[in-house]
Amino acid sequence: MRSFVPLFLVGILFPAIPAKQFTKCELSQLLKDIDGYGGIALPEFICTMFHTSGYDTQAIVENNGSTEYGLFQISNKLWCKSSQVPQSRNICDISCDKFLDDDITDDIMCAKKILDIKGIDYWLAHKALCTEKLEQWLCEKL
Numbered sequence: 001m002r003s004f005v006p007l008f009l010v011g012i013l014f015p016a017i018p019a020k021q022f023t024k025c026e027l028s029q030l031l032k033d034i035d036g037y038g039g040i041a042l043p044e045f046i047c048t049m050f051h052t053s054g055y056d057t058q059a060i061v062e063n064n065g066s067t068e069y070g071l072f073q074i075s076n077k078l079w080c081k082s083s084q085v086p087q088s089r090n091i092c093d094i095s096c097d098k099f100l101d102d103d104i105t106d107d108i109m110c111a112k113k114i115l116d117i118k119g120i121d122y123w124l125a126h127k128a129l130c131t132e133k134l135e136q137w138l139c140e141k142l
Contacts, residue, residue, distance in 0.1 A: 020057045021054075021055060021057075022057075023055070024139055027071075028042060031045050042137075044137075046139075047126075047130035047137045048130045049071060051130065052071075052125050055071065057100060057101060057102050058070070059071070059073065067082065067096070070099030070100050072111045074099050074107070076096045078090075079091050079092045079110055080094050080096035080098070081094065092113055094110060
């Protein structure tokens with residue numbers, strides 16, 4: 001019984017963030033409006049997101065003193081605000097925690113800014129893994 005109380009308190013103090021593990025087809029549907037954005041075809045986006053986050057909205061990766069958040073693995077060094085890097089430029093004008101929920105509208109808006117400023121090669125997986133044989137990333141259900 002004693003172990004239940006601390007777990008119950010943790011659950012109250014730190015409620016779970018709604019998260020989503022997307023499928024290729026679900027993500028294709030959500031990202032269809034950015035097909036062609038910055039000259040990047042939808043299968044390239046889908047492939048890049050798979051190799052970047054595994055389509056997981058709660059993916060968090062520590063990387064050389066910064067943290068990358070969510071589906072698009074957006075870094076707190078330049079793009080979003082976190083307590084870890086208070087001097088972040090916060091170009092997307094958003095808290096990094098917003099990239100960890102299942103509403104990816106703000107994630108897409110920030111990803112577009114990244115594409116405008118840095119291009120698709122901001123995501124290292126793109127150049128290495130997502131420039132050839134992209135037909136496997138198509139979803140026939142669209």
